[in-house]
Amino acid sequence: MAIVTAVGAGGVAVYWAVLGVMRIIIKRPHESEPDVVARLLSQTGGNGDLLVPLSIADMVLKLLAAAVLIFGAVLIVLRKMPGAFLVAGAVLLGLLAAGCHFFYYNQLLGWSGTSDTYVAAGLTLVVGVLAILPPVTNALKPAAAPHAGHPQGGFPQQGPPPGYGQPQQPPPGYGPPQGPPPPGYGPPR
Numbered sequence: 001m002a003i004v005t006a007v008g009a010g011g012v013a014v015y016w017a018v019l020g021v022m023r024i025i026i027k028r029p030h031e032s033e034p035d036v037v038a039r040l041l042s043q044t045g046g047n048g049d050l051l052v053p054l055s056i057a058d059m060v061l062k063l064l065a066a067a068v069l070i071f072g073a074v075l076i077v078l079r080k081m082p083g084a085f086l087v088a089g090a091v092l093l094g095l096l097a098a099g100c101h102f103f104y105y106n107q108l109l110g111w112s113g114t115s116d117t118y119v120a121a122g123l124t125l126v127v128g129v130l131a132i133l134p135p136v137t138n139a140l141k142p143a144a145a146p147h148a149g150h151p152q153g154g155f156p157q158q159g160p161p162p163g164y165g166q167p168q169q170p171p172p173g174y175g176p177p178q179g180p181p182p183p184g185y186g187p188p189r
Contacts (some may be wrong), residue, residue, distance in 0.1 A: 013069035047108035
């Protein structure tokens with residue numbers, strides 16, 4: 001499930017990147033046809049001063065959403081928990097980009113504009129929700145450290161190891177003598 005989420009986030013990131021690059025390459029109406037824009041604004045009653053900031057914010061948010069999604073997808077593939085939160089956080093960037101897109105075209109034309117940005121925002125929402133579901137977040141948690149009794153990993157021991165809690169005594173013949181010396185042993189009297 002984590003890999004599916006990472007692949008989905010990567011795909012949506014490419015979609016956002018294409019939309020952002022299109023905003024750089026293709027001029028918006030306020031840049032290419034100012035006289036038409038002035039006429040449209042007079043008909044819709046929109047605010048022409050908002051067009052430039054909304055256009056710039058729209059482009060920046062689309063490219064930023066793409067970068068955050070790609071970075072989050074890479075972290076998910078590397079099994080790092082912050083990746084899930086980055087992908088989930090990209091939902092906010094996608095919704096803000098969709099809002100800028102909507103308000104730009106609403107000011108200019110009195111309608112919501114093309115649907116490509118809304119589709120990308122919806123896909124980002126789906127991937128963001130997938131990223132915080134338990135199957136994905138559980139897969140991203142670090143593996144438990146190996147048990148002290150089993151340095152090679154595996155299952156932990158059931159109960160204490162043999163001899164645990166009993167006083168350790170050296171084998172006979174090692175260490176200081178235990179108890180009284182046997183008769184006839186020791187210094188002469």
